Amino acid sequence: FDGFIGVGGGSIMDTAKVANLCSTCPADFLTYVNAPIGKATLVPGPLKPLICIPTTAGTGSETTGVAIFDIVKMHAKTGIASRAIRPVEGIIDPENTRTLPPIIAACTGFDVLVHALESYTALPYNRRLAPENPRLRPTYQGSNPISDIWAVKAIEIVSSNIMRVIENPADDASRSQMIMAATFAGIGFGNAGVHLAHGMSYPVSGMVRGFKPAGYPLDYPIIPHGMAVILCAPSVFRFTAAANPARHLEAAQLMGIEIANSRIEDAGEILAGLLVSLMQKTGMPNGLEAVGYTASDVDKLVEGTLPQHRVNSLSPRLFTVDDLKKLFLNSLRYW
Structure with missing residues (x-):
């Protein structure tokens, strides 16, 4: 892929961030996950361009370097935090929340x-x-x-x-x-x-x-x-x-x-x-x-x-x- 587009609520946009990270810098999933659940390893370099288009008026994920998700087998909610996963652009259109x-x-x-x-x-x-x-x-x-x-x-x-x-x-x-x-x-x-x-x-x-x-x-x-x-x-x-x-x-x-x-x-x-x-x-x-x-x-x-x-x-x-x-x-x- 040349880049990624995330269209949806926070979960969708965060999924796009993680997909960008895992495909660009492959590693075991917990490598980048926040400690103590994961290893919190620093992202080694720049990722591909990511554009996010929110369809809810909530998470603000189109602006942040954070992706939040559930690890179902652990009954735990955690995330990945890195400036590297921040979208390069967010398109904010209230028509998408109608x-x-x-x-x-x-x-x-x-x-x-x-x-x-x-x-x-x-x-x-x-x-x-x-x-x-x-x-x-x-x-x-x-x-x-x-x-x-x-x-x-x-x-x-x-x-x-x-x-x-x-x-x-x-x-x-x-x-x-x-x-x-x-x-x-x-x-x-x-x-x-x-x-x-x-x-x-x-x-x-x-x-x-x-x-x-x-x-x-x-x-x-x-x-x-x-x-x-x-x-x-x-x-x-x-x-x-x-x-x-x-x-x-x-x-x-x-x-x-x-x-x-x-x-x-x-x-x-x-x-x-x-x-x-x-x-x-x-x-x-x-x-x-x-x-x-x-x-x-x-x-x-x-x-x-x-x-x-x-x-x-x-x-x-x-x-x-x-x-x-x-x-x-x-x-x-x-x-």
Whole structure:
């Protein structure tokens, strides 16, 4: 092949990235997969041109050097992160999202929102340990002045438009705004990274048993990525707000509320409350219980979160195994 084109949602675009990598630089599949699941070997050279055309307003994969996938036999969700797999071009056309079912518009919209919120609240770049070798510089740098520009705008756009595209898929203006926000957030988190909500979401999706979302056009169990992320996000932001309450309160303001009379110590609760309210309005499940998990699953969910070093290391607040257990328990039910 002279190059690759990925047309679809995040899974399709990420598949195109991995196909490009594996065909251009052949190796055992786990060679390039993120540690500790894989070897995290550096990509040895440039790949073939890849053009990505998103058909959902969600992942922002057309902008990033990250590919996420399930390793089914391990019940693990992981990925490959390298600047080498980033597409050379993304074609962003809202016409490609016109027929999205409302449930997919909601799930992918929440993915955009949490991408932006996490990159805005991630560990700052100047607090991240520098690698010994510049070639080992991670794809994700932590929140920084450049990523903030993209995250801020994405939070504002999604908060103003997500309900409109769910309630009226024919609203061309709002669909245009949402797919633009997905790209903005992709540029932001592709630079800064995401943190605990995404780290926790991977085992939530990877360990799915029987849950099938109403209205989702698939005949097998699935917890869509954006759904898994938002089911964890309120508990995460309640927890991480202590590390930088001002920034979490600013994020709530970007979502559209007045914060002049808000107490800084309530930042996490305020931001979490906004997310829970939006979950209710969009018909998201009421926590992890609603998608089939119970307190007895928490240890396994924690076990699946711990290997996600690429994103967990960007949590603005240090956490322990016990903290993760509490976060999952707090995510079982929200209202």
